[in-house]
Amino acid sequence: MAAPRDTPQRRAIEAVLAAADGFCTAQDVHARLRAEGHGTGLATVYRHLAALVEQGRVDVVTSPGGEARYRSCSGSHHHHLTCTECGRSVEVRIDAIERACARVGAEHGFRDVHHTIELSGVCDAHPAP
Amino acid sequence: MAAPRDTPQRRAIEAVLAAADGFCTAQDVHARLRAEGHGTGLATVYRHLAALVEQGRVDVVTSPGGEARYRSCSGSHHHHLTCTECGRSVEVRIDAIERACARVGAEHGFRDVHHTIELSGVCDAHPAP
DNA sequence: ACTGATTTTGAGAATCATTCTCATTCTCAG
DNA sequence: CTGAGAATGAGAATGATTCTCAAAATCAGT
Ligand SMILES: [Zn+2]
Ligand SMILES: [Zn+2]
Ligand SMILES: [Zn+2]
Ligand SMILES: [Zn+2]
Numbered sequence: 250m251a252a253p254r255d256t257p258q259r260r261a262i263e264a265v266l267a268a269a270d271g272f273c274t275a276q277d278v279h280a281r282l283r284a285e286g287h288g289t290g291l292a293t294v295y296r297h298l299a300a301l302v303e304q305g306r307v308d309v310v311t312s313p314g315g316e317a318r319y320r321s322c323s324g325s326h327h328h329h330l331t332c333t334e335c336g337r338s339v340e341v342r343i344d345a346i347e348r349a350c351a352r353v354g355a356e357h358g359f360r361d362v363h364h365t366i367e368l369s370g371v372c373d374a375h376p377a378p
Numbered sequence: 379m380a381a382p383r384d385t386p387q388r389r390a391i392e393a394v395l396a397a398a399d400g401f402c403t404a405q406d407v408h409a410r411l412r413a414e415g416h417g418t419g420l421a422t423v424y425r426h427l428a429a430l431v432e433q434g435r436v437d438v439v440t441s442p443g444g445e446a447r448y449r450s451c452s453g454s455h456h457h458h459l460t461c462t463e464c465g466r467s468v469e470v471r472i473d474a475i476e477r478a479c480a481r482v483g484a485e486h487g488f489r490d491v492h493h494t495i496e497l498s499g500v501c502d503a504h505p506a507p
Numbered sequence: 508a509c510t511g512a513t514t515t516t517g518a519g520a521a522t523c524a525t526t527c528t529c530a531t532t533c534t535c536a537g
Numbered sequence: 538c539t540g541a542g543a544a545t546g547a548g549a550a551t552g553a554t555t556c557t558c559a560a561a562a563t564c565a566g567t
Contacts, residue, residue: 341486343482359497361499
């Protein structure tokens with residue numbers, strides 16, 4: 250369960266994530282690697298993706314369809330606003346929400362409260378009403 | 379794809395959800411039905427669960443493990459605070475968050491913004507620090 | 508570089524939740 | 538009662554993720 254060292258495969262995977270500016274699926278990463286000539290295996294992609302998530306270098310959200318989608322990100326706490334049309338996503342940080350979540354947890358006698366928040370919508374690069 | 383009518387199977391499923399006071403998996407529901415003697419099939423459980431979700435009579439959240447968990451709920455907009463130890467969960471409504479989410483969407487030029495929020499922690503029925 | 512120990516890799520098999528298929532059973536209006 | 542259409546359930550199919558394990562790469566010590 251130790252994090253795999255830095256290897257060419259890991260670098261290739263990080264490169265793919267950096268190139269994409271939205272979330273992409275493990276299978277997507279694998280396909281893109283294959284397209285670029287790297288013979289990286291699917292298992293390896295999953296391994297590194299999991300390690301990167303653990304290190305906080307990559308975010309993962311489980312899409313409604315049930316698959317996990319990955320995206321490289323800054324290390325500190327934040328959430329994502331993602332376009333449902335083009336997949337583009339921006340990191341957002343909203344103190345009001347952070348505070349409200351903490352307060353609600355306390356009010357109900359819960360401790361060690363965590364939260365997951367996902368925002369989605371249609372960005373301004375698409376036909377408007 | 380039309381919503382199935384009201385049938386004994388549907389009633390049984392709703393009963394199971396009502397009995398449990400936390401989220402449970404489709405497979406859980408199926409198993410519990412079997413245990414109670416109903417010969418309900420897995421496909422039927424999934425069908426009704428999906429219909430109930432569509433009607434807003436049931437909430438669904440995809441757990442970190444990737445499976446969908448269901449819970450009967452009131453119809454109006456709300457979120458859940460769930461205990462990671464016993465699975466108990468309470469509905470919460472936090473205007474501050476609703477407002478903040480809408481505002482952030484607008485600030486970034488997104489329209490038709492939706493959000494999913496899940497709170498989890500340990501409830502006061504468990505050993506404290 | 509050579510050797511042996513350790514880690515990483517990748518092809519394919521194994522899992523497992525969910526969805527599909529389809530013949531059978533139900534429901535209900537006429 | 539009868540026939541059309543809806544619902545059911547057993548089992549197959551799907552598809553993402555995880556596991557298995559032999560081969561390949563890497564490392565430390567010589
Ligand atoms: Zn967009
Ligand atoms: Zn937060
Ligand atoms: Zn609890
Ligand atoms: Zn809300």
